[in-house]
Amino acid sequence: MYNYLVVGSGLYGAIFAHEAKKHGKSVLVIDKRPNIAGNVYTEKIEGINVHKYGAHIFHTNNKKVWNYITQFAEFNRFTNSPVANYKGELFSLPFNMYTFNKMWGVVTPEEALAKIEQQRKELTNEPRNLEEQAISLVGRDIYEKLIKGYTEKQWGRDCKDLPAFIIKRLPVRLTFDNNYFNALYQGIPIGGYTKMVANLLDGIEVRLNTDYLKHKDELDKLAEKVVYTGPIDAYFGYKLGALEYRSVRFENEVLDKPNFQGNAAVNYTDRETPWTRIIEHKWFEFGKDEDGNDLPKTIISREYSSEWKPGDEPYYPVNDAKNGLLFSEYKKLADAESKVIFGGRLGEYKYYDMDQVIAAVLDCAGRELD
Ligand code: FAD
Numbered sequence: 001m002y003n004y005l006v007v008g009s010g011l012y013g014a015i016f017a018h019e020a021k022k023h024g025k026s027v028l029v030i031d032k033r034p035n036i037a038g039n040v041y042t043e044k045i046e047g048i049n050v051h052k053y054g055a056h057i058f059h060t061n062n063k064k065v066w067n068y069i070t071q072f073a074e075f076n077r078f079t080n081s082p083v084a085n086y087k088g089e090l091f092s093l094p095f096n097m098y099t100f101n102k103m104w105g106v107v108t109p110e111e112a113l114a115k116i117e118q119q120r121k122e123l124t125n126e127p128r129n130l131e132e133q134a135i136s137l138v139g140r141d142i143y144e145k146l147i148k149g150y151t152e153k154q155w156g157r158d159c160k161d162l163p164a165f166i167i168k169r170l171p172v173r174l175t176f177d178n179n180y181f182n183a184l185y186q187g188i189p190i191g192g193y194t195k196m197v198a199n200l201l202d203g204i205e206v207r208l209n210t211d212y213l214k215h216k217d218e219l220d221k222l223a224e225k226v227v228y229t230g231p232i233d234a235y236f237g238y239k240l241g242a243l244e245y246r247s248v249r250f251e252n253e254v255l256d257k258p259n260f261q262g263n264a265a266v267n268y269t270d271r272e273t274p275w276t277r278i279i280e281h282k283w284f285e286f287g288k289d290e291d292g293n294d295l296p297k298t299i300i301s302r303e304y305s306s307e308w309k310p311g312d313e314p315y316y317p318v319n320d321a322k323n324g325l326l327f328s329e330y331k332k333l334a335d336a337e338s339k340v341i342f343g344g345r346l347g348e349y350k351y352y353d354m355d356q357v358i359a360a361v362l363d364c365a366g367r368e369l370d
């Protein structure tokens with residue numbers, strides 16, 4: 001009998017398992033996928049660490065989280081600076097003086113602010129949704145060219161029907177600074193995320209290709225307690241109805257050239273281009289292999305966003321009011337399961353970044369194991 005059965009080998013599951021082992025507990029980790037690491041999984045192809053379930057840039061202001069995760073990997077100094085491509089016109093992201101200069105020809109922060117303030121005047125109330133929040137932050141021109149199309153592709157919903165907090169993830173700056181994140185610590189684990197998660201799981205038994213929900217009765221018998229990091233609604237057989245998620249399809253291509261787009265991420269912010277963005281993975285590691293040699297080929301991934309349906313991977317919870325309400329009903333059921341801990345992006349139905357997942361699991365492990 002194990003002390004813990006951990007369902008999911010993503011960051012939440014791997015860190016919980018690591019902490020449990022450190023506290024002398026016996027742990028079995030299972031995952032339905034053929035690989036560990038959940039959505040941060042990377043695979044080396046043509047010498048390039050490919051982010052197979054979407055590009056992941058680690059960033060945090062939480063020193064405790066940074067000190068924790070850097071025990072398991074050394075991080076490079078990658079800084080995310082995506083470029084927006086609107087019908088062939090290129091703009092810097094996040095919204096900063098480079099963006100404002102390209103959009104309006106303004107040169108000083110005062111001129112940029114005056115432009116934004118003038119465009120913001122169309123709003124007569126506090127922002128109630130993503131569209132109003134975006135216009136309030138950066139004005140209508142930027143909303144129309146850099147936000148509206150991208151957001152509607154990404155979420156499959158009108159910007160008026162989306163919560164304002166989603167757009168507040170992006171910084172707005174009156175300085176010349178293309179760093180996408182306001183974070184003290186940022187980077188990519190050298191050697192890939194998979195190696196980092198393998199280090200977390202060192203010495204822990206892992207069974208892959210094992211779906212907990214298909215074998216729940218027999219697996220439950222193996223452990224005193226379960227840590228479940230899959231979708232909370234799936235755990236309960238969707239009995240209150242399905243929560244909404246966005247899924248993503250990645251179309252990967254190996255190109256026989258050294259440089260496709262000159263940047264790790266280019267967002268296609270018009271409505272017509274069917275993909276949301278193209279990732280060129282080699283630039284997460286500056287186009288070099290581990291020995292510092294230039295790589296002759298490149299690998300790109302086009303990302304297509306779609307509404308989740310049974311059988312797809314759920315990637316993004318849709319944290320609007322309707323789903324929030326349904327989640328709170330599932331949460332009541334979850335709280336009544338005394339032997340199961342629900343954690344992570346899917347278990348808690350939260351639009352968590354990696355650092356927030358780490359903070360959450362360390363907090364949970366502290367309460368559970370200390
Ligand atoms: P997951 O990584 O999803 O792990 C859950 C695991 O549970 C999976 O391996 C799954 O296979 C397994 N599982 C589910 N159901 C079952 C079952 N029934 N039986 C067995 N196993 C099961 N965060 C950042 O900080 N920076 C970024 O740049 C960033 N980019 C992102 C890009 C994309 C496209 C996405 C989708 C997310 C991104 N994130 C980013 C968020 C980040 O991926 C998450 O915060 C983090 O990986 C969540 O970890 P987790 O362990 O909660 O979930």
Ligand code: UDP
Binds near residue numbers: 146147166267269
């Ligand atoms: N966004 C946008 N244009 C962009 C990039 C982002 O409108 O070029 C919006 C979009 O609504 C997106 C949100 O900002 O969902 C948050 O972006 P982020 O890059 O944080 O999304 P994620 O990394 O989770 O995909």
